[in-house]
Amino acid sequence: MVRGLLALLIAPVLLFEEFGWRPLARWLGVLARLPAIARLEARVRALPRWGALALFILPSLLLLPVKLAALALIGAGHKLAGVAVIAAAKVAGTALLGRVFLLTEPRLREFGWMAGALDTWQAFKQRAIQMVKQSAPWRAARTVGLALRRRWQHWRRRHAG
Numbered sequence: 001m002v003r004g005l006l007a008l009l010i011a012p013v014l015l016f017e018e019f020g021w022r023p024l025a026r027w028l029g030v031l032a033r034l035p036a037i038a039r040l041e042a043r044v045r046a047l048p049r050w051g052a053l054a055l056f057i058l059p060s061l062l063l064l065p066v067k068l069a070a071l072a073l074i075g076a077g078h079k080l081a082g083v084a085v086i087a088a089a090k091v092a093g094t095a096l097l098g099r100v101f102l103l104t105e106p107r108l109r110e111f112g113w114m115a116g117a118l119d120t121w122q123a124f125k126q127r128a129i130q131m132v133k134q135s136a137p138w139r140a141a142r143t144v145g146l147a148l149r150r151r152w153q154h155w156r157r158r159h160a161g
Helices: 002-033 035-045 049-075 079-108 112-134 136-159
Strands: none
Touching: 002 035, 002 079, 035 079, 049 079, 079 112, 112 136
């Protein structure tokens, strides 16, 4: 029971990492096909470790004023606009931070404390994923998802002509 509850609490964090920032970061990487972006990314990869750390922190700091402005919008009665700005900032910030992390991770790992933290997180994440995948809600959701996928594929085959 406790294990199932823990899996339920951990699942959103793991889902966000696996299906949130990583895919967004890869999607943002599509821009690296542009020569100017490719040159910029090469410079980011070549940063020394302290430069990489500063750049890794920068997106969070840059989004703080945007989030404060969104809160001001909400406070001024523009709730929908404020929430939309927060959501857009979250998606953009997640993509940017994820991309910067992918580019700077080798340099960030030069800090012993960062390498240790990342290794600890990866090990925890793998154990948690196994626990989540063994939980009854995950297995039920997977069964439903697979059934829906089969129905979708069947429907597409029938209507693809």
